[in-house]
Amino acid sequence: MFVAGQKEMQQMDRYTMDRLGLPGVVLMENAGARVVEEILSYAKGQKKKVMVLAGGGNNGGDGFVIARRLFDLGWDPLLCLLVNPKGIKGDAKCHLDVYLNRGLPVFYLQEHTLDDLKTKLIHSDIIVDAILGTGVKGAVREPFHQVISLVNDLKEKQIIAVDIPSGVSSDNGKVEGEAIKATNTVTFVFPKKGFFFNDGPNYIGKWKAVDISVPPSIVKQLGFQLPQLVTGELVKSLLPKRPRNGHKGTFGHALVVGGSRSYVGAPLYAAKAVLNSGAGLVTLAIPEGIYPMAATQNPESLFLPLSEKNGHFSEKAVEQLEPNLSQFDCVAIGPGMSRFQGGGKWILSLVQALSNQSLVVDADALYLLRNDLEKLKGYSGAIIFTPHPGEMAHLLNLSVKEVEEERLEIAREFAKTFGIFLLLKGHRSIIATPDGEVYINPYGHDALGKGGSGDVLTGLITSFLAQGAAPVDALIVASYLHARAGEEQAKVLSHYGVMPLDLLDWVKSECLNLAHKDVAEKNI
Structure with missing residues (x-):
């Protein structure tokens, strides 16, 4: 519509x-x-x-x-x-x-x-x-x-x-x-x-x-x-299908790069979202200092502990990560990474080490890249940004008020100018593509206003990319499920009480509802 x-x-x-x-x-x-x-x-x-x-x-x-x-x-x-x-x-x-x-x-x-x-x-x-x-x-x-x-x-x-x-x-x-x-x-x-x-x-x-x-x-x-409206019927048509004879290799391997001494939970939320929405494997690349804590809380994930400096990734971390990058179908960077000296250069070196995997950029990775957007234009894969209004304001050197007043046009022009797939989060999130397409998600409310909710969304997007969805399709499906999960869980837990992992309980059941049995059978 x-x-x-x-x-x-x-x-x-x-x-x-x-x-x-x-x-x-x-x-x-x-x-x-x-x-x-x-x-x-x-x-x-x-x-x-x-x-x-x-x-x-x-x-x-x-x-x-x-x-x-x-x-x-x-x-x-x-x-x-x-x-x-x-x-x-x-x-x-x-x-x-x-x-x-x-x-x-x-x-x-x-x-x-x-x-x-x-x-x-x-x-x-x-x-x-x-x-x-x-x-x-x-x-x-x-x-x-x-x-x-x-x-x-x-x-x-x-x-x-x-x-x-x-x-x-x-x-x-x-x-x-x-x-x-x-x-x-x-x-x-x-x-x-x-x-x-x-x-x-x-x-x-x-x-x-x-x-x-x-x-x-x-x-x-x-x-x-x-602009087009995100609807349940649209999402049902875009949800990656699962062949009955599929295995963990069929459904993709995602890499989540993030975490720091002060933010251990964010990459864990993202990784759990990757697996709970259907991807076959997820690897967490995190600073080695938080590895023991992270591993005990998330045994489903694989881990790549990387060298750190002052609680953040060190310059050597990309060199350690580079030999493993070819095994991943998509990469998410940013959850819990926090801001550190030389962070923008560090992220650009990681991007240069990738081949053509889809790249999801979120949280402080957006802030660290705010002055280097032009340098991303040469990347051969799809790049997805997922800023909230404050992060969008940093990217464009605007005030949050200016971003909120013209959300639609700001999102469309940013995506076209930088060749980036954009999910501008907010009460009514906007998805914009490099070729000028725009989608409006009419769902979601204040139940999502809690730390960690955005990391779950990043994980959902990354999961659907790993399963083979096109970038815009992954954004549509993930944004819808995330917003609807907040609405539905608030009915049970109240608008006050919805926690990030509560969202995944609803997502799991709704994915089952969307992927109706007769749809799955056609893809055997």
């Missing part, structure tokens, strides 16, 4: 009307009809009291259709018009005229007080937000600001936003001032970019994209390169 912004949706609507010949009033009718279908599903057979708040644009036009169709179904909706009807034009005016010509009830805000409106809202079961839609830029003006405040002050009301909650930017999710806090959002054709960034996730509630007869094939016809 694609994700679109305001301009892309406008162009797709225009193409449908001008090139395909489907009038705007029909699209508006379809939109209202689809929202009504969702309202009926929420009501579960009970007729509810509905207040439809409508502005004067196309979003308001959708509201006119919704109110009329609910009336025809025997409900008792009330259309609240927040603007002077004389200013309504185009397709919206057509549907308002139909509504008025039928003599259906209207509450004109300009003829009443806000207290009158508040009373009506209090006595409604469902409030439909058809006020502003996707065209919002900047703070909402009056009377919309006050009306939105009234709606948000109500408790235990079902608030259904039409296309997007009013006040939320459809392009970046920013809210300046007030915006509707919806319990549900019924959006048209594709989810909007603003659903997933900045303030957006806090306002949209549960969302669903519905068909209004704008064909998704228009994306290709218009030459758009829209």
